Amino acid sequence: MADPPTLRERTRRAVRAEITETALRLFAENGFEATTVDQIAAASGISRRSFFHYFGNKEDLVLGDTEALGEAVRTALETRPPEEPAWPAIRAALLTLQSADLPAEPLAVARMCHDAPSLRARHLEKHLRWQSLLAPDIHRRLGLPPSATPDPRARAFVAAALACLDAAVDAWCESDGASDPLELFDNAVAALRA
Known part of the structure; x- marks a missing residue:
């Protein structure tokens, strides 16, 4: 049986889920190609650098x-x-x-x-x-x-x-x-x- 995820891992997952939810909303509103990483980061309340800490690119979302x-x-x-x-x-x-x-x-x-x-x-x-x-x-x-x-x-x-x-x-x-x-x-x- 696997160990339960650490608090850090649960927090990371929660932040990823929040960024993803925000990005999917923006994709639905503006289209995937028209939505930028900067827009996703700003709407998520994080920096562009922080976005890349969680995702390699917007396609990964x-x-x-x-x-x-x-x-x-x-x-x-x-x-x-x-x-x-x-x-x-x-x-x-x-x-x-x-x-x-x-x-x-x-x-x-x-x-x-x-x-x-x-x-x-x-x-x-x-x-x-x-x-x-x-x-x-x-x-x-x-x-x-x-x-x-x-x-x-x-x-x-x-x-x-x-x-x-x-x-x-x-x-x-x-x-x-x-x-x-x-x-x-x-x-x-x-x-x-x-």
């Missing part, structure tokens, strides 16, 4: 900790049964994202990512990092010969799975949250595998 999310997906993938084929394994691992602690309501995050070019770019960077994280396990699941670096087929597999995830999220966003994102993902994967 929306996307959350993409490194931690990627590690969680990798851990979920690596803990799947070793004999499980690659598609069911990566699908199950990506399901961990449904319980991810996003800073905002998932549909609002999806809309912002869809509409803001800088968020789209950050999202693509995340995918490239996740390819490196997930490709080694997929390499093994594809039955490829052992190698110091993952075979391009393993990287392409992960890229395709992430593209299916993006297509599903975009379609879910376009349906205003009415469609089942898991069904949309499964349909996208089925189209690739046909």
Whole structure:
């Protein structure tokens, strides 16, 4: 059992949550691209320097900790049964994202990512990092010969799975949250595998 968070950590989380709430309100009022870090800091009652103590950039306010999310997906993938084929394994691992602690309501995050070019770019960077994280396990699941670096087929597999995830999220966003994102993902994967 993990130790409870310290007072300092609880305070840090509370300040991050307050800054995030303020930023999301400003994004809703002015748009993501039009809202500056200086505006977020001023509305939060902190300095620009303090903002960067809590967040690397304003994209992190929306996307959350993409490194931690990627590690969680990798851990979920690596803990799947070793004999499980690659598609069911990566699908199950990506399901961990449904319980991810996003800073905002998932549909609002999806809309912002869809509409803001800088968020789209950050999202693509995340995918490239996740390819490196997930490709080694997929390499093994594809039955490829052992190698110091993952075979391009393993990287392409992960890229395709992430593209299916993006297509599903975009379609879910376009349906205003009415469609089942898991069904949309499964349909996208089925189209690739046909």
